[in-house]
Amino acid sequence: MPFSNKQPSPARATIADVAREAGVSKATVSRFLNHRETLLTPDIAARVEVAVAALAYSPSPMARALKRGRSRLIGLVVADVTNPFSVAVLRGAEKACQEAGYLLMLFNLGNDSRCEGKAIEALSAYQVEGFILNTLGGDAGAAADAARHGKPVVLVDRRHHNMQADFVSLDNAGAVQLGARHLVEAGYRELLFISEPVKNVSSRMERDVAFRSFIGNTAPEVPGLQGRTFESTEDDGDALDNALRDQRQRAGGRLAGVISSNAVVTLRVVASLARMGWQLGTDLGLVGFDDTEWSPYIGPGLTTIAQPTDELGRLAAHCLMERLQGLDLPPRQILLSGRLLPRGSSVPSVSVAPVIISAN
């Protein structure tokens, strides 16, 4: 039944139907809808109101978009919907957009950054009014295109080189410090920062740099503190195993610790430890970016740095809304702080003398 009814479908009422029903012109109906404030004879207004209700009329956004160029649509491009971080952002953004009466058009890159241009093209063909981009930023031109189309863009988590646009992100430098300092205070001395291939992804670079500078700044006051970095790839578990073994060996009598730059990497590290039969916290300290629902239950609990993901998404959407309402300011940067959630993975079983690092 639902599939064969070509005609019984009562075909949405159009503005013309309402006009006829109310015995007025289309223009009047349109005015009633859009500029209630302009003086309308109460009588007429009432008639239109009744007709609208009777026909359950609501204007076609498509026709509106065509006429006005405004679609009440926001384009959201995500590098990878399977990434929990992206999803969390998506969720926040979607909520905020809905509240503001916008709908989200979604384009997932599936981690193929070559699609980036295509995504923006497709979305902007649908007259989306603005973009929220959480992409690798590899294809700088693509995003710039969007801006060239005169449409506001908000970048989330990852900057695009040379792109002048609002930018919403975790305070990466601060978060790295938070994690690194925590490890040091817990007694770990040989630190390894593990990231996905840095390439040119801005957030990865920032975290990497922040780690190095933390080590540089802190080493003078903490005897024996050493730091290195490592890039982990999807399929090279061996390399990771070796890096960790190497790490522990370097540590010698000191404690070895790892900071993983996101949940994906964290999981790889956990897998590696499982392969080698090491104990979290004891054999290796671990602090991971991105708090997840399962973090508390891995081994003795994973110490994590939580990002305010929902807030990130909401803010991105809000920034966009402001731009859509004509706000004409230079690009803004909004950095939100991470929160450290200490759990067992950063507790060495052998007790050590506590060290307090002076703030800054």
Add this chain to the structure above:
Amino acid sequence: MPFSNKQPSPARATIADVAREAGVSKATVSRFLNHRETLLTPDIAARVEVAVAALAYSPSPMARALKRGRSRLIGLVVADVTNPFSVAVLRGAEKACQEAGYLLMLFNLGNDSRCEGKAIEALSAYQVEGFILNTLGGDAGAAADAARHGKPVVLVDRRHHNMQADFVSLDNAGAVQLGARHLVEAGYRELLFISEPVKNVSSRMERDVAFRSFIGNTAPEVPGLQGRTFESTEDDGDALDNALRDQRQRAGGRLAGVISSNAVVTLRVVASLARMGWQLGTDLGLVGFDDTEWSPYIGPGLTTIAQPTDELGRLAAHCLMERLQGLDLPPRQILLSGRLLPRGSSVPSVSVAPVIISAN
């Protein structure tokens, strides 16, 4: 700069521009675009082709939608984007849609099923050509609305009562059996099936029923086999703790095991065990629906029943495409099998005499 350029934006080329550039009529351009097969003078065709390329013209989907009523848009309604299962489905669907040249409009209910009608309304205002629904199905009328609009609907994972629509889902009965039999074969005898509040959510009901009937069918041949069910709610950890304690007590000398009906519940069970200091597998056997990336690393590893989520999403999208191409068949049901991934959580440390249950 990107925000203030109101005019330099080179305003998409329209079909009229192309026509002018090629020195032909709009109609000709339109024909070239849509009905290449109809005879066009090669000369003209070539000229149009050149003009299209020169202006980088691509037709406005909005205008098209207005004219033809077809928008190349699919509406996707998800009960909760934070649910990993929903996301996985979303991902599969998005991919398939993109490949078929459709874009996805997303509406997230945020678990508030009262929005369901609003969602469908909003989406159908944008002329989406069809719906993929992964909702609670509480508001049966809402989904029916969509069908009334004459638009095809595919239901994922959750049936709607009285809704005649294509339905794509895990073979819940089979999956429950898979898990339950596994537990029994591993030696567990006192079984507890834990679900979120069943309400009227079809997949939850099906799993619940399948569990009971497994127990009914299997008890005769397996001495001492007992089964019960329990509904776990978000915030009542105590109730769950008690249920598990009770479970183990009933088991007496036998082994107690749990089947959790999705990843969320699994996590609750894991949390409960952590509170009570129980060992997975030993103190309680556990098989959980939904395999996740973190499953292998919780305790001795979580035994799970993996759903082919990506496939589910793709299939849903494909069903929809077929309907859009006019396929007029009675509603189909597509059930995909789950896959059991045995890990440590279903291995009792005390060895027991193995039992093989005859298939069926």
Add this chain to the structure above:
DNA sequence: TTGTAAGCGTTATCAA
């Protein structure tokens, strides 16, 4: 204060 009419970018129906 309301109505008429043009036009947004397409496609489809006619003539030519």
Add this chain to the structure above:
DNA sequence: TTGATAACGCTTACAA
């Protein structure tokens, strides 16, 4: 084979 022209549903000058 191609070109006017009239829609699609809406908004907005401009007239009345």
